[in-house]
Amino acid sequence: MEPIPVAILGATGAVGQRFVQLLDHHPWFKVTTLCASDRSVGKTYAEGCRWLLDTPMPEWAREMVLQPTIAEVINEPIVFSALPADVAFDLEPALAQKGCVVCSNASAHRMDEDVPLILPEVNAEHVDLVHWQRQRRAWRGAIVTNPNCTSTGMTVVLKALDQIFGVKRVIAVSMQALSGAGYPGVASLDITDNVIPYIRGEEEKVSLEPRKMLGVLKDGQIKFHPVAISAQTNRVAVLDGHLVCLSVECDTRPTPEEALRALESFVTPDWLMDLPSTPKPPIVVRRENDRPQPRLDRMTGRGMSTVVGRVRADEVLDLKMVVLSHNTIRGAAGASIYNAELIVRKGLLP
Structure with a gap:
């Protein structure tokens, strides 16, 4: 299939960097937007990110220009969130309302009654909660979380x-x-x-x-x-x-x-x-x-x-x-990516 465009929120942080690393050459997903805090917006990823990982920064990411962390600039069907909980609290619902499926590592909405908290090998069936979430909140997108x-x-x-x-x-x-x-x-x-x-x-x-x-x-x-x-x-x-x-x-x-x-x-x-x-x-x-x-x-x-x-x-x-x-692969970025693959497998993209 054609690669699905995805965005990463909080792309310069420790978990954001794991997203960039793990999505490099991903067979299903292609990163098309990287978002960061105001102090890094307008810089290239190489300029705005102090790379912490033991593999080189992917070449495709180096020259990508960092975008503001606002709903208006994000149009991808899948959004990976490595945001602090206080920022995620308002932005993730705004993106879901816009039609994005937000696969979130943030804690802001994990315990919401209609938000699935998923480890696919444990409770993949909970992803069906997305149907009720869409009915109750009247949005086309969704918020799906992974645990602490x-x-x-x-x-x-x-x-x-x-x-x-x-x-x-x-x-x-x-x-x-x-x-x-x-x-x-x-x-x-x-x-x-x-x-x-x-x-x-x-x-x-x-x-x-x-x-x-x-x-x-x-x-x-x-x-x-x-x-x-x-x-x-x-x-x-x-x-x-x-x-x-x-x-x-x-x-x-x-x-x-x-x-x-x-x-x-x-x-x-x-x-x-x-x-x-x-x-x-x-x-x-x-x-x-x-x-x-x-x-x-x-x-x-x-x-x-x-x-x-x-x-x-x-x-x-x-x-x-x-x-x-x-903790930053299975417990964070890798978990969100795994959940996004589950969403695609279940045909839950808008």
């Missing part, structure tokens, strides 16, 4: 366990990479020789978002999963890759080996297997005592697979394990 970068990997794991054993209670302790704070992010004097045991708004997202994704869509409403999640979030001196230490109580208590088999056998729905961003496999289990590790395992499955290790019996609940996902 810490919620991502743990929700994939909880889905694999829930569909066999049921999940009742979860204790989640995160060790979150620096790139999750954007650029320039955390001051070096704050994070060097240190762990910061507070990230504003994170614990609330990690406690609630998985319940929406694990819930059931019926008659235009999502009934949240009843699992109770207690979350503590920490910033650590790692560049990329969020680790989450999970303890899980199940309806039917599995042995560690039964849980490992459930994780290893978890598969993406067949009708999604040929999407360009589908992780293969969605979950990779490491049986070594000291894995996963961010530096060694974050790029598993091109950064889209969730890596799980240290699956053991828990002395208080039923199971405990360590979960790793790449």
Whole structure:
């Protein structure tokens, strides 16, 4: 098919750069508009962006002129949003009203009743909420979101366990990479020789978002999963890759080996297997005592697979394990692109 034109909002930031990197040579999408803050508008992308990634800035992006972050300049059918939540709050609905499908990494509308919060291997069926969203809001476009970068990997794991054993209670302790704070992010004097045991708004997202994704869509409403999640979030001196230490109580208590088999056998729905961003496999289990590790395992499955290790019996609940996902790929830009591919597959572009 002809490449679908797409725009990137917040293109010069850490997640915006991931969008540019991951959309380079994408088989379905072609970037035709890059938007940035007022201080960069009118500059070329090479002039306005301090490139942070370990691959070269794509040549097609270098000379693209950065556009203002306003609805009037955006006409693409798909818009990828890496905006701060306060900016996204008003702009994303304006774009949906205009007829754009906004695939958003921002948190502004994740918990809206008619906005799907999607990880395709977990809850692809929730994308049908777009039909009700369009009816209720009388717009041709849509807003589709992906979850917080810490919620991502743990929700994939909880889905694999829930569909066999049921999940009742979860204790989640995160060790979150620096790139999750954007650029320039955390001051070096704050994070060097240190762990910061507070990230504003994170614990609330990690406690609630998985319940929406694990819930059931019926008659235009999502009934949240009843699992109770207690979350503590920490910033650590790692560049990329969020680790989450999970303890899980199940309806039917599995042995560690039964849980490992459930994780290893978890598969993406067949009708999604040929999407360009589908992780293969969605979950990779490491049986070594000291894995996963961010530096060694974050790029598993091109950064889209969730890596799980240290699956053991828990002395208080039923199971405990360590979960790793790449926060700016699977937990951000890659997740939004995957959702856009799902939208195209479902024929939901206006």
